[in-house]
Amino acid sequence: MQTIPIALAAPDMVLAREVRRADNPLGPPICGKGTELSESLIERLKNLGVKSLTVEGCPVEMEGMKGLDELLADLDRRFCKVADVPLMQKLKELHRLQIVRNSGGCP
Amino acid sequence: MTARRDEILEIIRDTRSLPTLPGVVNKLQALSENRKSTIEEMARLVSSDQILCARVLRLVNSPSYGFYRVSTITNALILLGVNVIKSLALSSSIFEIMEKSILGLWEHSLGAGVAANVIARRLKLPEVEEISTAALLHDIGKVIIKEKCPGDFEQVESLMKARDVTMLEAEREVLGTDHAEVGEWLVRSWYLPDKLSEPVACHHDVARAEAHQVKTAVVHLADVLVKASGFGFSGDEFVPRIQPVAWERLQMTDADLAAIVEELEDKLVEAKNFSLEIQSADDGTA
Numbered sequence: 370m371q372t373i374p375i376a377l378a379a380p381d382m383v384l385a386r387e388v389r390r391a392d393n394p395l396g397p398p399i400c401g402k403g404t405e406l407s408e409s410l411i412e413r414l415k416n417l418g419v420k421s422l423t424v425e426g427c428p429v430e431m432e433g434m435k436g437l438d439e440l441l442a443d444l445d446r447r448f449c450k451v452a453d454v455p456l457m458q459k460l461k462e463l464h465r466l467q468i469v470r471n472s473g474g475c476p
Numbered sequence: 477m478t479a480r481r482d483e484i485l486e487i488i489r490d491t492r493s494l495p496t497l498p499g500v501v502n503k504l505q506a507l508s509e510n511r512k513s514t515i516e517e518m519a520r521l522v523s524s525d526q527i528l529c530a531r532v533l534r535l536v537n538s539p540s541y542g543f544y545r546v547s548t549i550t551n552a553l554i555l556l557g558v559n560v561i562k563s564l565a566l567s568s569s570i571f572e573i574m575e576k577s578i579l580g581l582w583e584h585s586l587g588a589g590v591a592a593n594v595i596a597r598r599l600k601l602p603e604v605e606e607i608s609t610a611a612l613l614h615d616i617g618k619v620i621i622k623e624k625c626p627g628d629f630e631q632v633e634s635l636m637k638a639r640d641v642t643m644l645e646a647e648r649e650v651l652g653t654d655h656a657e658v659g660e661w662l663v664r665s666w667y668l669p670d671k672l673s674e675p676v677a678c679h680h681d682v683a684r685a686e687a688h689q690v691k692t693a694v695v696h697l698a699d700v701l702v703k704a705s706g707f708g709f710s711g712d713e714f715v716p717r718i719q720p721v722a723w724e725r726l727q728m729t730d731a732d733l734a735a736i737v738e739e740l741e742d743k744l745v746e747a748k749n750f751s752l753e754i755q756s757a758d759d760g761t762a
Contacts, residue, residue, distance in 0.1 A: 372742075374749045392544045418544065420749045443706060443713075450642070451717045459730060460704055460718070463737045 370471075372423045375415055379428070382406045386423040388414060437472040444468065480628070481652040487624050488661045500525045501565050505667065508558050518558065519550040522565060531568035532561060534754070539746040540589025540608045542597075556605045559669055563609055566666045570619050571612075575754055578619065580709025583751050585612050587707040590743045591698035591736075598736055599694075599726060603671070607691050610675035611698045615710060617659030617676075621647070636712055643711035644680055656680050682722040693722035701737065707744045 370385035383405050387398035399417065400410070406424075414422070435443070444464055451457035503521055507513040523529050529549060536552045537545065546552050553561050574582035592611035596604040622629045628650055635646040647654040660677035671688050675695040678685040685692035696719060702708065703715045 372745050374745075374752060376752070421745050447704065447706060447713050447715045450714045454717045456723065457715065457717050460701075460715075460733065460737070463734055464704055467737070467741055 370423055370425055371427050371429060372421055372471075373429050374421050375411065375419055377429050378406055378411050378414075378422050378424070380405075380407050380411070382422075382428050383425040384422060385425045388419055388422060391418040391420060437468070440468045440472070441465065478652050480650075484621070484625060484651065484653060484658060485661055488620065488658065488665055500528055501562075504562055504565055508562055515550060515553050515558075518561075519548070519553055522549045522561070528565060528568065531572065532564050535564045535568060535571065535612070536561075538586060538589065538612075539743060539750050540586060540593055540612055541605060542593055556609075559672070560605050560609045563613065563663075563666070563668050563672055566668070567613055567616060570616055573619055573623060578622065579751075579755075581615060581618060581711065583708030583747070584702060584710040585615055585708075586747050586751060587702040587705070587744055588612065588614055588695070588698045590747050591701045591740055592694050594736055594739050594743060595694050595697055595701075595726075598732060598739070599728075601690060601694065603691070606671050607675075607694050610672050610691055611695045613659070613663065613672065614676050614679045614695050614699060615655060615659065616662060617655030617657065618643075618711060620658050620662055621651070621655060625651075642714050642716070644716075654680070680716070682719045682725070689725050693719075693725040696722045697726065697728075701740060702744075705737075705740065705744060707747070 384400060384402055387402050388400040389398050390396055399419075400414065404410070406422075444461065448457060448461045500521060504518060507518050507521060522532060532549065533546065533552065536543065536556060541556065543555060546555060549561070556564075571582065571585075574585065589608045589612040593604060593608045595601075596607045601607065621632075631650045632643065632646045635641065635650060636643060639646075641649075644654050644656075656677055656679060660673055663673040663676050671691055674685050674688045675692040678692045679695045679699055682689065682693050682696050699710075700716055700718050703710060703713070706713075
């Protein structure tokens with residue numbers, strides 16, 4: 370799955386997470402998981418102020434989009450100065466899990 | 477080395493050389509010091525300068541505050557408080573420079589504002605808006621160094637490349653000062669309150685903060701978390717360590733950290749969208 374700005378959403382993409390109103394993020398979902406997007410639906414979501422969508426697969430090649438290996442190498446480099454600090458290694462592990470989870474579906 | 481430091485301090489003192497501050501901001505300063513002035517008066521004043529008004533509203537609607545569609549200065553003043561609006565008005569021209577020429581730093585600052593907001597809400601701290609504002613401003617010294625001392629800035633960059641040191645270390649070596657101190661001078665020269673200037677001054681040395689240790693600790697942690705997530709570019713990519721004193725001051729637990737990192741991930745997507753929107757809006761008008 371992939372989270373994309375709504376400007377890049379296109380018909381036939383399928384929602385991987387439910388969508389909630391931007392001004393009421395804890396409220397009920399306005400569009401369920403698994404919904405297929407259409408032009409008119411995207412327009413309505415835009416009008417409701419929705420800024421981003423999480424969709425199935427990896428439909429959008431975003432600029433600077435990196436592969437899993439590259440992302441993990443970047444992570445290692447970012448944390449290279451704090452390799453001996455246990456707390457920072459915990460933080461790094463949280464990010465590693467996040468990167469791996471987000472790359473599910475994106476080769 | 478200290479000579480260079482004094483020169484930079486002189487540059488900051490000479491307000492004429494700084495990014496232009498509209499006359500409105502000076503009047504706003506006077507109004508906010510007068511206990512009898514009202515929100516309406518201040519709102520009318522800011523609204524009288526359309527460009528300033530637009531810039532302030534743009535910052536108020538940034539994901540750093542988590543409000544959406546604040547459309548009038550009056551609402552912004554009520555929601556965020558006079559201090560916050562005053563500092564946004566003062567710094568809006570510097571953010572304008574960031575948006576246009578130092579996009580990575582602008583995104584880093586925006587991301588730090590978002591992170592500070594997430595941390596402060598999670599820990600149920602008071603004055604969330606002030607904390608977010610301090611985080612938005614925390615690297616403002618870097619803009620001044622780059623804009624006012626481009627030669628020094630290049631030296632800092634080449635030193636970082638040559639020796640693989642952090643930007644902070646390179647600044648101290650080249651300038652005899654660093655962006656935290658320069659930012660502090662700038663923010664103090666605007667007479668912003670200590671609760672904003674201290675986090676800017678001490679975000680790399682939380683133990684030095686006196687009156688506002690909690691706010692400083694949040695800004696420090698926000699800086700670290702944004703760098704950890706790889707969002708934006710603050711000058712170097714190295715994640716600094718979370719200072720133990722900040723961790724203790726905030727009484728953070730591992731569970732808090734995990735929850736904050738999780739929430740921040742979503743919020744940073746919003747911040748990216750916001751930044752993209754601003755860029756496309758600027759392209760449209762250019």
